[in-house]
Amino acid sequence: MSAIAGRLRKNHKHLTKWAKKQNLGAFRLYDKDIPDYPFIIDKYNDKVVIWHRLKEIDSDPKKADHSLELKDALTELGYPLPKQIHKERFKQKGKIQYVKVQATGQTEIVEEGPLKFRVNLFDFLDTGLFLDHRPLRSKLLELEEGMKVLNLFSYTCSLGVAAAFAGANTTNVDLSGKYLDWGKENYKLNGLNTFHHSFIEADILEFIKSHPETYDLIILDPPTFSNSKKMEQDWEVQKDHGWLIRKVANCLRPGGMIIFSNNRRDFKINHSELEEYIVDDLKGTTIPDDFRDKKIHQTFFIKRK
Numbered sequence: 001m002s003a004i005a006g007r008l009r010k011n012h013k014h015l016t017k018w019a020k021k022q023n024l025g026a027f028r029l030y031d032k033d034i035p036d037y038p039f040i041i042d043k044y045n046d047k048v049v050i051w052h053r054l055k056e057i058d059s060d061p062k063k064a065d066h067s068l069e070l071k072d073a074l075t076e077l078g079y080p081l082p083k084q085i086h087k088e089r090f091k092q093k094g095k096i097q098y099v100k101v102q103a104t105g106q107t108e109i110v111e112e113g114p115l116k117f118r119v120n121l122f123d124f125l126d127t128g129l130f131l132d133h134r135p136l137r138s139k140l141l142e143l144e145e146g147m148k149v150l151n152l153f154s155y156t157c158s159l160g161v162a163a164a165f166a167g168a169n170t171t172n173v174d175l176s177g178k179y180l181d182w183g184k185e186n187y188k189l190n191g192l193n194t195f196h197h198s199f200i201e202a203d204i205l206e207f208i209k210s211h212p213e214t215y216d217l218i219i220l221d222p223p224t225f226s227n228s229k230k231m232e233q234d235w236e237v238q239k240d241h242g243w244l245i246r247k248v249a250n251c252l253r254p255g256g257m258i259i260f261s262n263n264r265r266d267f268k269i270n271h272s273e274l275e276e277y278i279v280d281d282l283k284g285t286t287i288p289d290d291f292r293d294k295k296i297h298q299t300f301f302i303k304r305k
């Protein structure tokens with residue numbers, strides 16, 4: 001048995017049991033565990049999504065391409081080729097990565113504890129559900145009923161769904177109407193009435209400048225870069241998070257809190273721009289157990305002093 005086949009078998013056995021106990025239909029099966037096999041594999045129901053890092057293979061032509069071996073190992077594990085969805089993700093270089101790659105329209109529902117989400121494993125680079133935020137969704141399930149929550153950069157509204165499921169009044173904002181429609185579907189899947197929640201299509205960098213409402217909790221989970229055609233200027237999380245957090249904080253009720261998260265691996269929070277705030281670094285406590293990569297995101301709780 002090849003090294004990758006052995007590792008996959010071991011992970012699969014352990015994680016399947018672990019996921020079953022928590023009713024998780026999706027988890028990270030393999031997270032670049034073996035350096036020679038730099039893949040990421042996520043299991044969604046009876047399928048696996050494999051992320052290849054093209055850049056790494058291209059940059060060193062002598063480096064072996066183990067993808068055939070991987071395909072065989074996954075087949076042996078019970079995922080024949082139609083159940084393997086291979087994706088190639090380029091390193092983000094200032095380009096938004098939410099592009100359509102196919103048009104199958106094939107979707108399915110994945111369960112996560114008491115929640116359900118619709119995912120599309122084929123048509124986009126991302127599936128509609130970011131698995132690294134599972135612990136954050138779980139924390140949101142504990143919110144007090146009636147809290148007013150603003151979910152910025154909402155994507156398919158999975159964080160909004162968790163908050164709404166706990167009984168919060170939620171407002172989701174995203175640049176993409178398509179993702180907001182997908183988000184509404186996710187609300188309905190969970191028995192949540194979309195008329196009691198808001199879905200706003202807007203550029204958050206503009207929206208936040210003059211938004212008149214205030215909230216108990218604001219979720220701020222921006223992409224590393226943002227440069228859609230719909231926007232006037234590019235945005236970069238390392239350079240621009242300070243002013244965005246200060247603007248967003250204008251929409252906080254007294255005692256309210258911002259949950260700020262981002263995926264930039266070398267991100268450093270700019271304390272000098274946030275002197276009026278208590279910034280609590282959650283230091284990896286929001287990384288799921290099935291992720292070996294503890295730098296997948298950083299999360300902070302931010303309150304006014």
Ligand SMILES: C[S@@+](CC[C@H](N)C(=O)[O-])C[C@H]1O[C@@H](n2cnc3c(N)ncnc32)[C@H](O)[C@@H]1O
Nearest residue numbers: 153154155174175176202203204221222223226
């Ligand atoms: C990293 S995802 C957010 C993930 C989401 N919080 C979750 O947990 O599922 C980034 C989202 O930001 C949106 N986006 C990017 N730039 C934006 C902007 N300037 N205003 C509003 N939304 C934006 C994209 O459309 C995408 O849905």
